Amino acid sequence: MEQKQLRQFTFYDLYWDLIRQSDDASAGRMVRNICQYMFTNEKVAEPQDDKENFFWSNIVDLLEEDKQIELSGKQPKNLNSKMWHFTFADTYYKAIKLMTEVESGQYVKATCDYMFNGTERKLKSPVDAYFALAKRKLELSRKRKKIGPIGGKQERVKVTDRQVESVTKDVARVSFDEFMRLHPNVQNDLYSSRLYLLNDVDWARLDKGLDRREYKKCNSLYQLLVHYKEIVKDI
Numbered sequence: 001m002e003q004k005q006l007r008q009f010t011f012y013d014l015y016w017d018l019i020r021q022s023d024d025a026s027a028g029r030m031v032r033n034i035c036q037y038m039f040t041n042e043k044v045a046e047p048q049d050d051k052e053n054f055f056w057s058n059i060v061d062l063l064e065e066d067k068q069i070e071l072s073g074k075q076p077k078n079l080n081s082k083m084w085h086f087t088f089a090d091t092y093y094k095a096i097k098l099m100t101e102v103e104s105g106q107y108v109k110a111t112c113d114y115m116f117n118g119t120e121r122k123l124k125s126p127v128d129a130y131f132a133l134a135k136r137k138l139e140l141s142r143k144r145k146k147i148g149p150i151g152g153k154q155e156r157v158k159v160t161d162r163q164v165e166s167v168t169k170d171v172a173r174v175s176f177d178e179f180m181r182l183h184p185n186v187q188n189d190l191y192s193s194r195l196y197l198l199n200d201v202d203w204a205r206l207d208k209g210l211d212r213r214e215y216k217k218c219n220s221l222y223q224l225l226v227h228y229k230e231i232v233k234d235i
Contacts, residue, residue, distance in 0.1 A: 011088035028104030174204035197225035
């Protein structure tokens with residue numbers, strides 16, 4: 001019996017957070033692997049370096065969970081209330097397979113910018129043509145307001161350092177400002193929809209945890225908070 005294949009899947013901003021930290025070729029390899037994992041039963045290519053391997057290890061469990069849920073005909077519910085997302089159709093994968101790794105990276109970055117940030121990138125041929133074909137479906141997805149934790153009604157507003165500091169100052173022995181000075185590579189990429197991640201964060205524990213965890217080189221505050229419990233475990 002022929003195995004059921006997905007025609008679309010949920011593309012979370014977690015994937016975008018990692019893709020935008022990658023150069024175009026790495027981003028292209030990542031989106032190809034994501035698509036191959038979700039749309040086929042083929043084994044994905046091995047990551048080419050430690051960074052790619054680290055990024056892939058952060059999403060493969062979520063991909064597997066969502067694939068099984070969506071193959072059953074259901075919609076993923078565990079993270080939709082907390083993570084921004086859009087529907088990634090198989091036609092986008094068909095376009096990706098026609099492009100080089102670098103072009104695929106430029107294509108997925110343009111797609112995510114359009115869906116998550118509402119901005120359009122200036123693209124060169126042939127990426128511009130493939131993206132123009134995708135925009136019709138992407139625009140329909142935006143009109144249906146499937147992005148965002150509350151049906152797309154909440155704007156994606158960046159959280160300032162002062163807001164983070166005010167939320168966490170009562171529970172932290174080390175302030176957020178001090179933590180950021182200790183880790184200048186970390187960028188504040190939090191949005192208002194993610195403020196729940198700051199609940200009970202102890203910046204001193206997070207600082208100590210980064211000294212002995214693989215997340216030390218991570219430059220995303222959002223990623224550090226997503227994996228906060230793992231980082232500070234046994235501290």
